[in-house]
Amino acid sequence: MKKLYEKPFITRHHGGIINKFGEPPRTQIYDSIDGIKVSELIGRFGSPLFVYSEKKIKEQYRRLLDAFTLRYPKVQHSWSYKTNYLKAVCKTFHNLGSWAEVVSDMEYEMAKKLGIEPAKIIFNGPFKPYHILKTALTEGAMVNIDGMDELYDAEKIAHETGNPVNIGIRLNMSLGTYTAWDRFGFNIDSGEAYRAVKRAVSGGKICLTGLHCHVGTFMLDPDIYRMAVKRLIEFSKLIKDEFDITIKYIDIGGGFASRNKLKGAYLPTDEITPAFDSYAEAVADELLSAIKPGELPLLILETGRALIDECASLIASVCAVKRLPSGMRAVIIDAGVNLLFTSFWYNHNILPAVDRGYVTEDHVVYGPLCMQIDVIHPQIKLPHLEKGDAVIIGPVGAYNNTQWLQFIQLRPNVVMIGENGDISVIREAETLEYLQEKERVPEWMG
């Protein structure tokens, strides 16, 4: 009998399945966070769920402070609110000794409401409306001026109040980084910074007390900080010689890399992320070798992501599984890019919280939004997860709970596991009433 014709097909080779080269690496299963079972967390607080670890926050903070204070005698950390302004997170850092670093009137008020005295609030950013600039300057906050318009405002405020005002200035310079962070502050290379200081002192109403510089974000090379600090010291010496200004603090901003995986990064995160010691060595070495012991300025750190990123995970659950036309297996989870804004630039780690065997396959992980761009991970090896299975996504502590979007879904519970094992809801899941509280339907619509 004539055989039926069957169309030939090419099967894609999936690296995670046993093949002639042997067995793939075994899947790691993480079924608990800080000793609390994921199943218990979901049972009590639902899925998706952000989980913070108080223990990890304290460990990270200690590691950063140890690295710097062992090498330099005058160090102060200031918690970067925009990185994460959940009250419980800020409070944990403040209780450890951190000041507050804010970039808006909203954040300034947040810090004050948490009991931070203005003298311990560093006010940065390119937009400080007159009223809040006046409040911050008259209350004694540490304001780092971003540009000439702000400088004129500061001068006007000094004139209005009849008192000179203390300010710091933000500086930028060419350091060979891509992208260059040149939109903030005054440029040293072009002479703009020098001219700004000259203008400020000649008005007689401004006291310049500090220099600030945030070189950029996710800086994998500690030597960038060495170069920046060198330039800041040179600049402080120039203005000392020219205008007899003594700089009391040098603020190096944030930007240390966390252990997240940047999209496009080739090497494993652990191999490319510098330890806090490497950053501290570069900065302290430069300061100590260029400045006499009695004249050392206070070194301010505004480290955000490198402290908090690894202290939070997002628990999510698989809501569907499908095969794409390409042959790729896809899982759809209940947390999307609305909750995980950082998935636009990181390939987060996604770990199964249940045992589905060790055979893995490349997967694309989608969120629940009705949008093609809702991709949490474009390609990751996972076992054959099934509907209802939980996964742990991390690290997610930096910039997600400030940049998350209210879109299609309500935002879920956020909990913190205390050092003592207690679990506390630090932000309640949103409700429809909460979401629509500020909305009004015009009366004419009936």
Ligand SMILES: Cc1ncc(COP(=O)(O)O)c(C=O)c1O
């Ligand atoms: C002025 C300033 N300080 C601190 C930070 C915190 O940076 P990171 O979270 O990268 O440490 C930022 C972030 O953009 C910043 O702009």
